[in-house]
Amino acid sequence: MIHTMIKTRFAPSPTGLMHLGNVRTALFNALFAYQTGGVFLLRIEDTDLERSKLEFTQQLLADLRWLGLLWQEGPEVGGTQSSYAQSERGDIYAKYYAELEAKNLAYPCFCSPQELAISRKIQLSSGKAPRYSGNCDHLSPTDIQRKLEQGLQPTLRFRLPRHRLIEFTDIVRGNQQFASADIGDFIIRRADGTPAFFFCNAVDDALMGVTCVLRGEDHLANTPRQILILESLNLPVPQYGHISMILGADNAPLSKRNGSLSIQELKQNGWLAEAVVNYLARLGHTFTEEIGLRPLAELAQHFSLERLGKAPAHFDMQQMQHWQQAAMNQIDTSRLWQLLDAEVHALVPSELQQEFISAVRPNLLFPKEALHWAKVLFTDELVMEDSARDTLQQAGAAFFTHAITALETSQADYKQLIQLLKESTGTKGKNLFMPLRAALTGETHGPEMAHLLSLMGVARARHRLQNAAQFC
Numbered sequence: 232m233i234h235t236m237i238k239t240r241f242a243p244s245p246t247g248l249m250h251l252g253n254v255r256t257a258l259f260n261a262l263f264a265y266q267t268g269g270v271f272l273l274r275i276e277d278t279d280l281e282r283s284k285l286e287f288t289q290q291l292l293a294d295l296r297w298l299g300l301l302w303q304e305g306p307e308v309g310g311t312q313s314s315y316a317q318s319e320r321g322d323i324y325a326k327y328y329a330e331l332e333a334k335n336l337a338y339p340c341f342c343s344p345q346e347l348a349i350s351r352k353i354q355l356s357s358g359k360a361p362r363y364s365g366n367c368d369h370l371s372p373t374d375i376q377r378k379l380e381q382g383l384q385p386t387l388r389f390r391l392p393r394h395r396l397i398e399f400t401d402i403v404r405g406n407q408q409f410a411s412a413d414i415g416d417f418i419i420r421r422a423d424g425t426p427a428f429f430f431c432n433a434v435d436d437a438l439m440g441v442t443c444v445l446r447g448e449d450h451l452a453n454t455p456r457q458i459l460i461l462e463s464l465n466l467p468v469p470q471y472g473h474i475s476m477i478l479g480a481d482n483a484p485l486s487k488r489n490g491s492l493s494i495q496e497l498k499q500n501g502w503l504a505e506a507v508v509n510y511l512a513r514l515g516h517t518f519t520e521e522i523g524l525r526p527l528a529e530l531a532q533h534f535s536l537e538r539l540g541k542a543p544a545h546f547d548m549q550q551m552q553h554w555q556q557a558a559m560n561q562i563d564t565s566r567l568w569q570l571l572d573a574e575v576h577a578l579v580p581s582e583l584q585q586e587f588i589s590a591v592r593p594n595l596l597f598p599k600e601a602l603h604w605a606k607v608l609f610t611d612e613l614v615m616e617d618s619a620r621d622t623l624q625q626a627g628a629a630f631f632t633h634a635i636t637a638l639e640t641s642q643a644d645y646k647q648l649i650q651l652l653k654e655s656t657g658t659k660g661k662n663l664f665m666p667l668r669a670a671l672t673g674e675t676h677g678p679e680m681a682h683l684l685s686l687m688g689v690a691r692a693r694h695r696l697q698n699a700a701q702f703c
């Protein structure tokens with residue numbers, strides 16, 4: 232079906248911090264909407280009053296904004312609805328409950344949790360899939376009245392058509408068929424009066440004009456129920472697409488236990504938003520060609536629903552690091568500077584900021600690693616790694632005495648320093664570069680020495696070469 236305007240949505244329940252899994256769902260919905268010039272809507276599904284927390288909602292909005300996943304309709308942005316938080320939409324749902332009851336498509340159920348548990352057990356032990364027995368399906372108005380007068384609080388159940396085949400085309404998984412007989416009448420309003428997920432989720436998609444729902448495959452079995460609710464209420468049914476799960480290294484769904492960090496933690500640990508979205512855009516989705524690190528708008532241009540994978544996607548930390556490195560290489564200097572620790576800001580002289588960033592950037596995976604180089608370059612502190620010590624010893628004191636002499640002529644010109652030292656010591660290649668690097672930085676790896684020497688200056692370099700000579 233071709234819609235004039237695509238409207239996708241992300242409908243998180245604010246019962247915890249956002250993780251990579253939920254973010255990827257949000258991302259795919261956002262990319263599809265952005266691509267088509269449609270609307271990406273955000274709805275907060277906070278009907279579970281006990282588990283939903285305002286602080287999680289606030290964090291969720293902040294996380295989405297940090298990632299650049301901006302919604303065109305929803306909380307703090309507005310739109311046609313009075314509220315985008317389900318906890319504030321009770322009156323709307325009440326109207327639809329009444330409509331279903333009036334049509335005899337919903338009925339109060341007084342079965343206690345204990346009764347339901349027993350019925351489930353009996354069905355399971357006789358090898359049947361558990362579903363509601365239909366106990367309260369035929370209560371007479373008098374029975375219902377009597378139970379209400381006893382103070383019993385019923386749930387409201389949706390009365391399923393008995394012999395219906397529910398069929399739909401899933402955007403990702405193709406044709407799907409479910410028999411209503413396999414489902415069983417399900418609860419659409421809890422005993423405490425709050426709406427059940429199936430119900431308000433479907434009703435809101437329809438009322439909010441959502442045309443396309445991309446969500447986790449764990450919701451696939453909910454879809455036939457939701458289609459029936461919408462049809463019963465003469466409300467439009469969106470297109471559904473159920474995307475594959477993300478699995479951890481242990482093949483279990485990605486969660487805190489097997490390595491998923493919350494978005495908040497990723498941000499605090501120095502992951503760049505570009506890296507996270509570029510990685511996730513390739514997790515369970517493939518681009519026709521490899522397009523490299525791209526801003527969201529360009530990822531959207533290359534996104535295609537047809538290339539959403541059916542098979543579970545495996546989370547791979549190394550891949551995410553690859554995108555982090557790519558993002559670190561591309562981030563502009565002033566933004567990178569802002570991300571560095573206050574201690575780095577205090578250590579690096581302002582006139583050397585640019586040079587410092589260009590020198591250390593290729594060696595940083597995370598902004599916090601810059602502090603190490605700021606200390607190497609602008610403080611007297613120098614921690615000698617074992618490999619550096621070995622290198623110094625192999626080079627011997629005379630090498631460093633020559634280096635000090637060469638430095639007096641070359642000053643901070645590294646190329647000249649190397650040339651002079653090569654001539655005076657007769658060494659070349661690794662034997663020439665490594666001892667110098669080890670003496671000046673305490674390490675055998677790191678950013679380009681020409682930059683480092685120029686940044687640390689002649690006085691500090693001389694001092695370190697003297698220490699190296701003494702050490703040998």
Ligand code: GLU
Pocket residue numbers: 242243244276432445446447450
């Ligand atoms: N609130 C539901 C969840 O977070 C939304 C499911 C859906 O996208 O329909 O799982």
